[in-house]
Amino acid sequence: MELQIPYGKEEKLSVIIPDKNVLAVVYPNEVKKQNESEILLRAIENPINSKSLKKFLSNAKDILFIVNDGTRPTPTARVLDIIYHHIMDKNIKFIIATGAHRAPNQEEFDFIFGKYYDIFKERIFVHDCSKNEDMVFIGTSKNGTEMFVNRLGIDAHKIVIIGSVEPHYFAGYTGGRKSFLPGIASRKTIEQNHKLALKLEAQALVLDGNPVHEDMIDALKTIADKEIFSIQTVLDGERNLYAVTSGHIHYSFYAAIDKAKEVFCVKIPKKADIVVSISPYPMDIDLYQSQKALDNGKLALKEN
Numbered sequence: 001m002e003l004q005i006p007y008g009k010e011e012k013l014s015v016i017i018p019d020k021n022v023l024a025v026v027y028p029n030e031v032k033k034q035n036e037s038e039i040l041l042r043a044i045e046n047p048i049n050s051k052s053l054k055k056f057l058s059n060a061k062d063i064l065f066i067v068n069d070g071t072r073p074t075p076t077a078r079v080l081d082i083i084y085h086h087i088m089d090k091n092i093k094f095i096i097a098t099g100a101h102r103a104p105n106q107e108e109f110d111f112i113f114g115k116y117y118d119i120f121k122e123r124i125f126v127h128d129c130s131k132n133e134d135m136v137f138i139g140t141s142k143n144g145t146e147m148f149v150n151r152l153g154i155d156a157h158k159i160v161i162i163g164s165v166e167p168h169y170f171a172g173y174t175g176g177r178k179s180f181l182p183g184i185a186s187r188k189t190i191e192q193n194h195k196l197a198l199k200l201e202a203q204a205l206v207l208d209g210n211p212v213h214e215d216m217i218d219a220l221k222t223i224a225d226k227e228i229f230s231i232q233t234v235l236d237g238e239r240n241l242y243a244v245t246s247g248h249i250h251y252s253f254y255a256a257i258d259k260a261k262e263v264f265c266v267k268i269p270k271k272a273d274i275v276v277s278i279s280p281y282p283m284d285i286d287l288y289q290s291q292k293a294l295d296n297g298k299l300a301l302k303e304n
Helices: 036-045 053-058 076-087 106-113 116-123 151-155 187-198 211-221 249-264 287-300
Strands: 002-006 012-016 063-068 092-097 124-126 135-140 146-150 158-164 227-235 241-247
Touching: 036 076, 036 241, 053 076, 053 158, 053 227, 063 076, 063 151, 076 106, 076 116, 076 227, 092 116, 092 151, 106 116, 116 124, 135 151, 146 151, 146 187, 146 211, 187 211, 227 249, 241 249
Parallel strands: 063 092, 063 158, 092 124, 158 227
Antiparallel strands: 002 012, 135 146, 227 241
16 A cells, blocks of 8 residues: 655655555545535624624724634634625734644745735734734633733734634644634643643543633633624635634634534544554644644554
8 A cells, every 4th residue: 555645735745554454544634625605604604693893893992813823733814814894894803822832934924814915915914923012911820820911912902813723732622712822822831731741631622621621711710791702614635625614713713623523523443553643734743733633643553
């Protein structure tokens, strides 16, 4: 059997394995191809437990968009294609929710924003978790995490979050509440939150009782009076847009999880002696991101 292993953005490496040694080659589930513009438009026009985006924006004094950095495949530019006419004349800013990651380089800015980078570049801010002077204390979580977040998120009249949802090896799932904490949190807060990943309850596909997830929910409770409109995307195994949800930050997140399971929860014949796990771009940009391949791959590995 010859396998083409993705390496970087374009390159593939050829690997030959004797057929008798191969239990299975596992990919995300194949799902029906979607008309991306249609499902984006449908989701934004039919928000879950929320007023429409147009109404949400209508009386906003200012709006902060929280968007993912280059380590996530979130199709932010495609979302902007659909909502640009709603926001082009509004008082808006963007903050890139880097968490503790480095700032994007120019290639990554172009990946995130596409043609909108030149339009909005004067209004794009990059979160820096080490700049304590930019942080505001919003309380302590029930797990003891001291929650400091970027002042832009506190000062904004309204917030729009653009995220993507897929399994995450210790937060349960990416997306939704994760844009706020760790997305725009201080380094101290992120360290305290991510230490909770050492607890057995912090694992892929698990939210109930997951202390990492609970911290993120607690952070949002502190700004419960602030209006947030969430747009959550789910990609298929080929990075095409498979599903979109919008509206209330938690309800849209849980609805997106249902669609993410259709793509990423894959059956295997049985557990194997050896698992080779691939992290495709952009999860191969550094050792920290590639940890996802180890933690998810180990689920297919026999004990001991």
